[in-house]
Amino acid sequence: MAVLADPTRREVLERLRAGPRPVNAIAAGLPVSRPAVSQHLKVLKEAGLVEERSEGVRRIYSVRREGLLELRVWLDSFWIDALDAFKLEAEKSYKAKKGKR
Amino acid sequence: MAVLADPTRREVLERLRAGPRPVNAIAAGLPVSRPAVSQHLKVLKEAGLVEERSEGVRRIYSVRREGLLELRVWLDSFWIDALDAFKLEAEKSYKAKKGKR
DNA sequence: TGCTTCCGTAAGCCATAGCTTACGGTAAGC
DNA sequence: GCTTACCGTAAGCTATGGCTTACGGAAGCA
Numbered sequence: 116m117a118v119l120a121d122p123t124r125r126e127v128l129e130r131l132r133a134g135p136r137p138v139n140a141i142a143a144g145l146p147v148s149r150p151a152v153s154q155h156l157k158v159l160k161e162a163g164l165v166e167e168r169s170e171g172v173r174r175i176y177s178v179r180r181e182g183l184l185e186l187r188v189w190l191d192s193f194w195i196d197a198l199d200a201f202k203l204e205a206e207k208s209y210k211a212k213k214g215k216r
Numbered sequence: 217m218a219v220l221a222d223p224t225r226r227e228v229l230e231r232l233r234a235g236p237r238p239v240n241a242i243a244a245g246l247p248v249s250r251p252a253v254s255q256h257l258k259v260l261k262e263a264g265l266v267e268e269r270s271e272g273v274r275r276i277y278s279v280r281r282e283g284l285l286e287l288r289v290w291l292d293s294f295w296i297d298a299l300d301a302f303k304l305e306a307e308k309s310y311k312a313k314k315g316k317r
Numbered sequence: 318t319g320c321t322t323c324c325g326t327a328a329g330c331c332a333t334a335g336c337t338t339a340c341g342g343t344a345a346g347c
Numbered sequence: 348g349c350t351t352a353c354c355g356t357a358a359g360c361t362a363t364g365g366c367t368t369a370c371g372g373a374a375g376c377a
Contacts, residue, residue, distance in 0.1 A: 119221075120217060137323080222334085238354090249337060251354085272345070273344045275354065
């Protein structure tokens with residue numbers, strides 16, 4: 116969750132969505148230096164959102180589908196709980212008002 | 217998005233899901249001080265995830281349904297884009313392989 | 318064997334987030 | 348009016364995250 120908090124990191128992810136890319140290509144155009152991107156990639160990799168493959172001297176990074184899905188599931192449960200709780204609460208207060216009348 | 221990054225803030229939100237509560241009740245049991253909770257509530261309020269109502273000397277906070285939904289929509293679009301892009305990429309590489317044969 | 322490109326990592330800097338303590342303001346009860 | 352329970356805000360500290368520069372290792376190419 117904290118992984119998605121940083122805008123630069125989200126931007127890196129965005130660029131990766133268009134397909135696998137070497138670090139160079141990802142960093143090009145970004146307002147931060149290449150090492151910074153490397154560091155972000157490391158975090159993303161540890162979070163399981165990205166995977167790395169060597170191709171000669173290059174490291175090709177790509178989005179990791181399973182990681183995305185896991186995150187999706189996590190977020191969804193967070194959600195459903197939240198909305199359900201809200202619904203319950205709403206009903207409760209409704210009944211309370213109703214009872215008062 | 218950054219709003220959900222902090223664990224304490226998520227915890228505050230969790231407690232609020234069970235229904236509206238005064239600051240005191242929210243802070244009770246949390247490992248941080250009451251003013252810290254106040255500060256988190258301020259952030260949550262500015263993010264539109266929570267709303268505040270005065271009741272005598274107490275401030276009752278509750279989850280704001282619309283805020284939750286907005287966040288939901290935002291997250292969903294992030295998602296759909298991500299998975300779609302992944303799918304496209306997968307198909308592309310598949311066709312590439314197929315073409316090579 | 319050099320030279321060059323690509324990249325990860327270490328070291329250090331700096332801004333910011335989150336926390337605490339301290340204070341002040343407001344409502345309720347006496 | 349005085350006190351007491353709530354709570355927000357200001358000030359200050361500290362840890363941490365993100366960045367940069369600098370370095371070094373690995374692979375291709377002359």
